[in-house]
Amino acid sequence: MKPLLIKNGRVIDPASGLDARRDVLIEDGRITAIDAAISRADAEVLDAATLVVAPGFIDIHVHLREPGKEGAETIVTGTRAAAAGGFTAVACMPNTQPVNDNPMVTRFILGQAAQAGPVHVYPIGAVTKNSAGEELAEIESLRAAGAVAVTDDGRPVASARLLRRALEYCRALDIPLIDHCEDPELAAGGVMHEGEWSLRLGLRGIPALAEELPVARNARLAAETGARVHIAHLSTGSALDVVRRAKQQGVPITCEVTPHHFTLTDEACRDYDTRTKMNPPLRTADDVAALIEGLADGTVDAIACDHAPHVETEKQVDFESAPFGITGLETALALALDKLYHTGKISLPRLIELFSSGPARALGLPGGRLQAGGPADLTLFDPERRWTYRVSEGLSKSRNSPFDGWSFRGCAVVAIVGGQVIFRR
Amino acid sequence: MPARKTAARLSQPHLLGIEPLSIEDMELILATARNYQTRVAGQRRPVPRSDLLAGKTLVLAFFEASTRTRISFEIAAQRLGMDVVDLATEASSVQKGESLLDTVKTLSAMRPDALVVRHRGSGVPHFLARHTDVPILNAGDGAHEHPTQALLDALTILDHKQRLEGLKVAILGDILHSRVARSNIHLLAKFGVRVALGGPPPLVPKEFERLAPGLTVCSRLEDALAGADVVMMLRVQLERQREPLFASPGEYARHYCLTPARLAQAKPDAIVMHPGPFLRGIDISGEVADSPRSVIPHQVENGVAVRMALLELLAGAPA
Numbered sequence: 154m155k156p157l158l159i160k161n162g163r164v165i166d167p168a169s170g171l172d173a174r175r176d177v178l179i180e181d182g183r184i185t186a187i188d189a190a191i192s193r194a195d196a197e198v199l200d201a202a203t204l205v206v207a208p209g210f211i212d213i214h215v216h217l218r219e220p221g222k223e224g225a226e227t228i229v230t231g232t233r234a235a236a237a238g239g240f241t242a243v244a245c246m247p248n249t250q251p252v253n254d255n256p257m258v259t260r261f262i263l264g265q266a267a268q269a270g271p272v273h274v275y276p277i278g279a280v281t282k283n284s285a286g287e288e289l290a291e292i293e294s295l296r297a298a299g300a301v302a303v304t305d306d307g308r309p310v311a312s313a314r315l316l317r318r319a320l321e322y323c324r325a326l327d328i329p330l331i332d333h334c335e336d337p338e339l340a341a342g343g344v345m346h347e348g349e350w351s352l353r354l355g356l357r358g359i360p361a362l363a364e365e366l367p368v369a370r371n372a373r374l375a376a377e378t379g380a381r382v383h384i385a386h387l388s389t390g391s392a393l394d395v396v397r398r399a400k401q402q403g404v405p406i407t408c409e410v411t412p413h414h415f416t417l418t419d420e421a422c423r424d425y426d427t428r429t430k431m432n433p434p435l436r437t438a439d440d441v442a443a444l445i446e447g448l449a450d451g452t453v454d455a456i457a458c459d460h461a462p463h464v465e466t467e468k469q470v471d472f473e474s475a476p477f478g479i480t481g482l483e484t485a486l487a488l489a490l491d492k493l494y495h496t497g498k499i500s501l502p503r504l505i506e507l508f509s510s511g512p513a514r515a516l517g518l519p520g521g522r523l524q525a526g527g528p529a530d531l532t533l534f535d536p537e538r539r540w541t542y543r544v545s546e547g548l549s550k551s552r553n554s555p556f557d558g559w560s561f562r563g564c565a566v567v568a569i570v571g572g573q574v575i576f577r578r
Numbered sequence: 579m580p581a582r583k584t585a586a587r588l589s590q591p592h593l594l595g596i597e598p599l600s601i602e603d604m605e606l607i608l609a610t611a612r613n614y615q616t617r618v619a620g621q622r623r624p625v626p627r628s629d630l631l632a633g634k635t636l637v638l639a640f641f642e643a644s645t646r647t648r649i650s651f652e653i654a655a656q657r658l659g660m661d662v663v664d665l666a667t668e669a670s671s672v673q674k675g676e677s678l679l680d681t682v683k684t685l686s687a688m689r690p691d692a693l694v695v696r697h698r699g700s701g702v703p704h705f706l707a708r709h710t711d712v713p714i715l716n717a718g719d720g721a722h723e724h725p726t727q728a729l730l731d732a733l734t735i736l737d738h739k740q741r742l743e744g745l746k747v748a749i750l751g752d753i754l755h756s757r758v759a760r761s762n763i764h765l766l767a768k769f770g771v772r773v774a775l776g777g778p779p780p781l782v783p784k785e786f787e788r789l790a791p792g793l794t795v796c797s798r799l800e801d802a803l804a805g806a807d808v809v810m811m812l813r814v815q816l817e818r819q820r821e822p823l824f825a826s827p828g829e830y831a832r833h834y835c836l837t838p839a840r841l842a843q844a845k846p847d848a849i850v851m852h853p854g855p856f857l858r859g860i861d862i863s864g865e866v867a868d869s870p871r872s873v874i875p876h877q878v879e880n881g882v883a884v885r886m887a888l889l890e891l892l893a894g895a896p897a
Contacts (some may be wrong), residue, residue: 167720341821353597355722355757425701469679473699473720574789 162201166524167506209241209530214457221250239565242273254279256298304331324380339363390443412488427475455512462551490563595723610887632659654885690895713809728761751812
């Protein structure tokens, strides 16, 4: 393979603090030099004068739906959508059919991913068998097969006893436990955030308290066991405060926020559009403001999509009957640029950190940085380019996005994995 | 009654709720309904019959049990000469697993002139309206809205009080699960009525005050009742509660049943309303329900007139 020379880009690597106009030389799948004015006659040149050159983006919360629900997404289509969104690595959730609660499923996912293409796929195993919340899954074998973390995402671990035992394994294996924090009793039957809009629409609500209480419990369990707890798709200001305080006390806790939670509020549900139904639900304007503050001040470790594809007929029902979840891989960067960077809330280096070194650190994944000698996984994006997202032109197999038809400022232009250009707009 | 040509139209192609309606829409509906009333100033009038909508077809799709609303719509349609088809959901393809959307698309393909929908899911008529050109009349969606009930309630209040603006209306009971309460709140607020809500605390969340201007959630029933011109009672919706929000029907009745003693806290000429079916001795005492203060039969009578008006306005377009 010819060497690839990325010329004149604004190279930003939050991990090393680099933010300067540089050239990046890639040979044999690795970065061999990052410098001003590299010349290399035999290299293919990629002009990046209008682009930001960043470490490859990592989305640590993706539902690839394979095995079991290939009608909604497959590892092939999901990783293509990821690349189009600028992601070079994804961690996939275990709520497949069957659930990834044993090493056979983990190995199957890794096998499919190897055939699908170069995007890194990191399987996440289940905490309990069938994610039923009753008996521990084979956590050590899952880890040995390649699982990078465990979670019962979508079905919160209700039992503090089970969670404590799982955390003891996680600590020994040095992997995080990812928890979808939702008190099942408080949230029972809820289909949207509990507040003015749920009352207005006559829909059963999920109170903010249903998230805050288990986050508080998990922070205590993390402190007690010393295991790393990662809070999935944190959506409320009150839960964020719990994480902030726990971090200040040195508790090993991290959290992620989705683009839809820092973009939309529960008012978006006003027309009963099932593309605004997800779990956790869209919250209030105060929560959005608090999440953006957390994204800016470092409390939030990662932006993650919770990409949750569903076949069209599943979502083409009334609001209460519809499944939770929306797609997100292809709009995440654009939403972050629009809502966080172009509004002046966060800097580009911080935004990139939330997509690269932040998620890599939270799950203990390789990558997330640019360094000579390191793997050549890069995301090149144009923070200014105007475009309109159309689900009909998207690469995900599913179309359940509330952002169809939205116009954005900024998008991924090139995704490179192992020195290979896997996406180019 | 001579056939009239309808010129005025609603601003909306469907009746999905009260919240999206303008004052002009509601005044038009109420004015049209007056032509169809069977009792004016306490005097019975002959039942109006016309062929205004002859040759037109109304489909009733009640996915949730209903007696009075379904029959009221059926009578209203027949008095205007419409053909009425009742989709018996328990015997239809809905029971064979056909999706709601497919059922409604199939019904729409038969080109009815209006579709009345009741469903236990909030927002179902809104969902269906996105997929059909047939005018949809919401006959109650989950805990969201029941617009024809609020309109017939407004007509009944006007019959007795001659105005809406400036009145105080107390709505008492299970507000949380009540689509009747929501529709009434929107309608009354738009007309400048002061609305006071009262009932067991978990059934009357304080956040209701954000739904409309002039709305007060009262933690004590007597505050809601004090000086009320109209007392609107709601049925306890045991079937919509996922968990018991009060200890027992007896405990509810002791504290929230509208008894003569509680009614005495309202204005001396206050009228009592109830959307029915009512639970005698639980949400309203028999004594109050059967007293001259109760206008419950009048509400039912006005229900037919309001539904005739809505059919005229929504299904009356030239074919």
